[in-house]
Amino acid sequence: MHSKFNIVAPDQGLAAALQHKIDQKTKPLGALGQLEQVAKKLGLIQQRLDPQFGQPHLLVFAGDHGAAKAGVSAFPQDVTWQMVENFLAGGAAINVFARQADMHLAVIDAGVAHDFGKRSGLINAKVAPGTANYLEQPAMTVEQCATAIERGAEISRNLFANGCNIVGFGEMGIGNTAAASLITHCLTGVSLADCVGRGTGLDDAGLVRKQGLLEQALGRYRAAGGNNEPLAVLAEFGGFEIAMMVGAMLAAAEAKMVLLIDGFIVSSAALTAATLFPALADYCVFCHRSAEPGHQAQLRALQAEPLLDLGLRLGEGTGAALAYPLVQAAANFLNEMASFESAGVSDKA
Ligand SMILES: O=C(O)c1ccc[n+]([C@@H]2O[C@H](COP(=O)([O-])O)[C@@H](O)[C@H]2O)c1
Numbered sequence: 001m002h003s004k005f006n007i008v009a010p011d012q013g014l015a016a017a018l019q020h021k022i023d024q025k026t027k028p029l030g031a032l033g034q035l036e037q038v039a040k041k042l043g044l045i046q047q048r049l050d051p052q053f054g055q056p057h058l059l060v061f062a063g064d065h066g067a068a069k070a071g072v073s074a075f076p077q078d079v080t081w082q083m084v085e086n087f088l089a090g091g092a093a094i095n096v097f098a099r100q101a102d103m104h105l106a107v108i109d110a111g112v113a114h115d116f117g118k119r120s121g122l123i124n125a126k127v128a129p130g131t132a133n134y135l136e137q138p139a140m141t142v143e144q145c146a147t148a149i150e151r152g153a154e155i156s157r158n159l160f161a162n163g164c165n166i167v168g169f170g171e172m173g174i175g176n177t178a179a180a181s182l183i184t185h186c187l188t189g190v191s192l193a194d195c196v197g198r199g200t201g202l203d204d205a206g207l208v209r210k211q212g213l214l215e216q217a218l219g220r221y222r223a224a225g226g227n228n229e230p231l232a233v234l235a236e237f238g239g240f241e242i243a244m245m246v247g248a249m250l251a252a253a254e255a256k257m258v259l260l261i262d263g264f265i266v267s268s269a270a271l272t273a274a275t276l277f278p279a280l281a282d283y284c285v286f287c288h289r290s291a292e293p294g295h296q297a298q299l300r301a302l303q304a305e306p307l308l309d310l311g312l313r314l315g316e317g318t319g320a321a322l323a324y325p326l327v328q329a330a331a332n333f334l335n336e337m338a339s340f341e342s343a344g345v346s347d348k349a
Pocket residue numbers: 072073074075171172173174175176177178198199200201262263264265266290291292312313314315316
């Protein structure tokens with residue numbers, strides 16, 4: 001797996017010139033706050049002082065989880081395919097926000113337990129109709145995990161070949177906060193209790209049940225000799241949508257695209273990819289802080305400061321689509337704002 005991707009940190013040669021360009025804009029030093037760090041990141045990723053975006057895409061990866069039937073979610077598994085239908089019909093939150101942001105939306109069947117047939121707007125990359133139940137056995141085989149990663153990588157490579165250089169990640173999968181919690185615990189070492197949350201809205205009793213089930217799954221994995229190696233953890237607990245995002249992220253970073261990272265589940269894929277290839281994080285813009293508590297552990301591990309903090313916990317890539325205009329603003333101020341010199345504004349007291 002390692003040998004399949006070549007992800008190098010952006011060359012820092014332009015860092016000083018970018019910082020100088022930012023500091024010469026007609027504003028007090030640092031006054032555009034986090035947008036300044038984003039602007040610098042964009043310049044370094046693209047290796048230019050005037051970053052440009054082409055063919056922005058928002059990818060929604062969907063998959064089902066065997067453990068959903070054990071009661072880790074407030075919603076039944078069928079909601080996954082029903083929401084995919086909603087995406088295809090244009091009626092979900094992500095359709096609204098992607099339209100508003102002028103991003104192309106693509107929905108990917110990574111492993112939904114439903115036959116959609118051939119549909120416009122849906123990429124069929126189904127590895128299997130849902131994962132196995134990790135309370136009983138590994139969610140996927142090592143081969144299935146590799147297939148999901150490879151299919152994800154192919155999707156990013158195709159986008160890049162068609163002129164896309166910025167891609168937002170989103171997901172849909174009933175039960176996938178549980179998978180993300182297990183992955184986050186294994187990869188960060190933060191206690192499972194601090195990585196588990198209410199997902200789509202479990203009540204207190206549901207949250208206690210979810211925690212108990214996830215302790216059980218972890219106990220089974222540990223008893224079988226399971227370690228914290230990212231690909232082993234991904235195959236053990238992951239969803240196909242999470243594994244496919246890992247592959248798509250790795251190939252996107254390899255192609256030096258900008259990656260817009262959504263909430264808790266997307267960040268579990270980013271954390272997995274960045275544990276394998278630490279330079280991956282240099283290509284990521286962390287778009288928002290999810291209300292799901294385990295997102296904190298992920299953001300800490302990735303040393304990431306997200307752009308938005310709106311209490312979102314929807315997924316679908318909604319945080320990424322909402323943050324895209326801010327990322328555009330970062331590129332635009334760098335490209336369009338006057339400098340002290342060009343505007344004739346005094347830069348000293
Ligand atoms: O992105 C997030 O931070 C987020 C937080 C909570 C829930 N979700 C969405 O809700 C679904 C998973 O919730 P659950 O309770 O079924 O595990 C899945 O479709 C996610 O897109 C997403």
